Amino acid sequence: MTTRPPADVGMPVTEIDTPALVVDLDAYERNLDRMAASLAGTRLRLRPHAKTHKSPVVALHQVARGAVGVCCQKVSEAEAMVYGGVRNVLVSNEIVGARKLARLAGLARQAEVGVCVDDPQNVRDLDATARAFGVRLPVLVEVNVGANRCGVEPGEPAVALAGQVAAQPGLRFAGLQAYQGRAQHIQDIEKRREAIDLAIAKVRETVEGLTRAGLPCEVVSGAGTGSYRFEAASGVYTEIQAGSYVFMDVDYKKVEGFPSEFENALFVLATVMSRPTRDRAVVDAGLKAFSVDSGMPAVQGRRDLEVQRASDEHAVLLLRDPDAPVRVGDRLSLIPGHCDPTINLYDWYVGVRGGRVEALWPITARGAVL
Amino acid sequence: MTTRPPADVGMPVTEIDTPALVVDLDAYERNLDRMAASLAGTRLRLRPHAKTHKSPVVALHQVARGAVGVCCQKVSEAEAMVYGGVRNVLVSNEIVGARKLARLAGLARQAEVGVCVDDPQNVRDLDATARAFGVRLPVLVEVNVGANRCGVEPGEPAVALAGQVAAQPGLRFAGLQAYQGRAQHIQDIEKRREAIDLAIAKVRETVEGLTRAGLPCEVVSGAGTGSYRFEAASGVYTEIQAGSYVFMDVDYKKVEGFPSEFENALFVLATVMSRPTRDRAVVDAGLKAFSVDSGMPAVQGRRDLEVQRASDEHAVLLLRDPDAPVRVGDRLSLIPGHCDPTINLYDWYVGVRGGRVEALWPITARGAVL
Numbered sequence: 001m002t003t004r005p006p007a008d009v010g011m012p013v014t015e016i017d018t019p020a021l022v023v024d025l026d027a028y029e030r031n032l033d034r035m036a037a038s039l040a041g042t043r044l045r046l047r048p049h050a051k052t053h054k055s056p057v058v059a060l061h062q063v064a065r066g067a068v069g070v071c072c073q074k075v076s077e078a079e080a081m082v083y084g085g086v087r088n089v090l091v092s093n094e095i096v097g098a099r100k101l102a103r104l105a106g107l108a109r110q111a112e113v114g115v116c117v118d119d120p121q122n123v124r125d126l127d128a129t130a131r132a133f134g135v136r137l138p139v140l141v142e143v144n145v146g147a148n149r150c151g152v153e154p155g156e157p158a159v160a161l162a163g164q165v166a167a168q169p170g171l172r173f174a175g176l177q178a179y180q181g182r183a184q185h186i187q188d189i190e191k192r193r194e195a196i197d198l199a200i201a202k203v204r205e206t207v208e209g210l211t212r213a214g215l216p217c218e219v220v221s222g223a224g225t226g227s228y229r230f231e232a233a234s235g236v237y238t239e240i241q242a243g244s245y246v247f248m249d250v251d252y253k254k255v256e257g258f259p260s261e262f263e264n265a266l267f268v269l270a271t272v273m274s275r276p277t278r279d280r281a282v283v284d285a286g287l288k289a290f291s292v293d294s295g296m297p298a299v300q301g302r303r304d305l306e307v308q309r310a311s312d313e314h315a316v317l318l319l320r321d322p323d324a325p326v327r328v329g330d331r332l333s334l335i336p337g338h339c340d341p342t343i344n345l346y347d348w349y350v351g352v353r354g355g356r357v358e359a360l361w362p363i364t365a366r367g368a369v370l
Numbered sequence: 371m372t373t374r375p376p377a378d379v380g381m382p383v384t385e386i387d388t389p390a391l392v393v394d395l396d397a398y399e400r401n402l403d404r405m406a407a408s409l410a411g412t413r414l415r416l417r418p419h420a421k422t423h424k425s426p427v428v429a430l431h432q433v434a435r436g437a438v439g440v441c442c443q444k445v446s447e448a449e450a451m452v453y454g455g456v457r458n459v460l461v462s463n464e465i466v467g468a469r470k471l472a473r474l475a476g477l478a479r480q481a482e483v484g485v486c487v488d489d490p491q492n493v494r495d496l497d498a499t500a501r502a503f504g505v506r507l508p509v510l511v512e513v514n515v516g517a518n519r520c521g522v523e524p525g526e527p528a529v530a531l532a533g534q535v536a537a538q539p540g541l542r543f544a545g546l547q548a549y550q551g552r553a554q555h556i557q558d559i560e561k562r563r564e565a566i567d568l569a570i571a572k573v574r575e576t577v578e579g580l581t582r583a584g585l586p587c588e589v590v591s592g593a594g595t596g597s598y599r600f601e602a603a604s605g606v607y608t609e610i611q612a613g614s615y616v617f618m619d620v621d622y623k624k625v626e627g628f629p630s631e632f633e634n635a636l637f638v639l640a641t642v643m644s645r646p647t648r649d650r651a652v653v654d655a656g657l658k659a660f661s662v663d664s665g666m667p668a669v670q671g672r673r674d675l676e677v678q679r680a681s682d683e684h685a686v687l688l689l690r691d692p693d694a695p696v697r698v699g700d701r702l703s704l705i706p707g708h709c710d711p712t713i714n715l716y717d718w719y720v721g722v723r724g725g726r727v728e729a730l731w732p733i734t735a736r737g738a739v740l
């Protein structure tokens with residue numbers, strides 16, 4: 001079931017029920033503007049990752065500022081985007097299984113929809129499904145540029161798979177997917193640059209091989225919030241897939257260098273539900289209100305409070321100053337450790353500005369794992 | 371939005387779309403039966419924790435086997451249970467804030483609904499709301515029996531708060547909430563027993579204090595899957611709040627001793643979406659398909675496969691045997707590290723038996739954090 005919204009538009013922020021996923025609309029819009037400004041005047045296209053925000057409302061704000069469309073990880077995310085008005089979606093991921101391939105090809109009749117491959121049999125399955133639906137799918141070959149997740153190895157293996165794609169009547173070889181996900185969170189900027197330099201070299205080698213094979217590589221898509229300026233300056237990447245820049249989180253705020261231009265715009269509003277001892281307070285938000293895969297949330301503006309641990313519906317705060325004014329009923333804004341899986345716990349964004357609730361945005365791709 | 375179900379009733383399990391939250395109905399029913407059998411013939415009441423399963427379908431199976439009702443952590447969970455046919459719900463947690471208190475008192479007009487307290491002002495707020503709704507709420511005083519989360523200290527502080535509750539016309543002092551959550555996952559059975567012995571001593575001291583104060587303590591509620599036999603044998607606990615026993619998970623399966631009678635009945639079915647190298651495979655289930663707060667999932671029946679790491683929509687598997695038959699399109703059953711927050715990611719249980727989908731159960735309290 002879609003859960004009830006924790007607020008009504010127009011109410012003061014002090015009346016938002018908790019836990020709630022709150023967007024500081026001013027900070028959010030500044031983040032959107034900064035990314036747009038940072039790519040303005042270049043040939044680079046911004047294709048923000050919708051796996052972060054899961055909402056066509058946010059996607060359309062990105063498109064309005066120049067984004068070419070979005071990328072998604074799942075067909076069901078892509079459906080939520082297309083049915084929410086986004087006209088161009090890249091599924092930046094491999095799609096396996098007859099049911100999902102049919103949905104992908106069906107969706108490609110309604111909007112521009114691309115997909116990635118790293119396996120010859122998957123290419124054949126994709127081709128057969130595309131032809132059954134009468135579409136010609138743009139396909140990127142995913143290259144492993146150092147993340148060691150999906151993707152064929154750069155150079156010859158990638159060129160061979162691209163050749164196979166280009167030979168299928170239902171498919172169109174469109175370029176390379178080259179995302180170095182593991183580099184995004186390397187805090188040291190020089191080490192991060194080294195990881196991306198390596199990725200760029202792998203992409204360049206592959207593009208040269210494609211050119212020699214007579215396979216023009218129109219698109220090289222990749223990059224994230226932690227590295228996007230490196231790929232943008234590379235001369236080989238054509239699309240930037242950053243996602244977290246819209247909201248940021250504790251983990252990305254630890255990354256040195258340019259991501260610092262983006263502000264924390266996303267918070268889990270929580271209420272102190274217990275103050276049992278002088279050094280301990282408990283809030284009503286736990287593992288079902290924020291994700292802890294990248295560590296505990298921070299408490300905005302409160303260096304005297306530390307989130308020590310979380311259980312299903314509680315987080316225990318350590319009070320560094322036992323005389324700190326923390327009372328039952330007080331409200332605290334938590335900055336999630338990792339924004340993407342935190343957002344996926346909610347059905348609604350509560351957009352606030354000037355102390356008032358201005359918008360409730362449905363998170364229509366919440367739970368869209370299929 | 372409620373997500374589409376990943377299966378249809380009647381289809382073979384090989385056609386379930388992935389990732390899907392799958393219940394082995396035979397194992398699940400054996401778990402229900404074993405817990406019921408283990409408390410049969412005692413004066414103990416089973417009040418299973420619905421925060422685990424989030425579904426009135428499961429709750430009613432528990433009630434059919436003798437459970438007195440369920441407990442919940444949130445008012446919205448309690449609403450889902452009552453509106454799904456459960457007649458007796460304890461909110462085993464403190465509820466703070468006018469909106470939530472109103473919903474709690476309103477719900478108490480429709481079913482037997484109790485709640486916990488650990489704060490004098492909260493007691494006054496609860497009383498005022500109960501009176502406004504014309505109900506008399508049964509209230510448990512939560513005692514800190516060693517988990518150091520919510521709860522007043524045992525003995526005199528608990529007795530004082532109980533006295534305050536008993537003096538409110540809108541409230542009825544019903545007993546103690548005494549859950550030692552941190553003891554549940556102590557793997558060594560003797561250390562676990564020591565932690566629970568300490569909890570039992572704190573409860574006993576408090577019950578004696580209540581008796582001296584003329585405050586009869588009808589209910590002592592607590593215990594979990596890892597410790598329930600200790601509380602059951604204590605002579606002071608009257609209600610068992612175990613939740614995870616219905617499904618189990620990797621973490622609880624590491625706990626020595628009696629929880630081993632319960633079987634893994636819950637799985638995240640995933641598909642191999644990439645097999646890029648001899649020692650690596652990638653499945654289509656990640657941080658949005660299982661929770662990693664208690665560690666990575668295990669692969670059922672496959673000691674040759676280890677889940678190394680997870681990102682939003684991927685898990686990377688290490689193949690201990692590079693010749694292992696793992697191909698793109700293969701399906702694997704992952705046992706979640708922690709069942710409760712994993713279930714909270716899904717809208718549907720896919721119940722399977724004999725290789726066929728037998729039931730789709732809606733997880734109506736998914737996302738119910740308010």
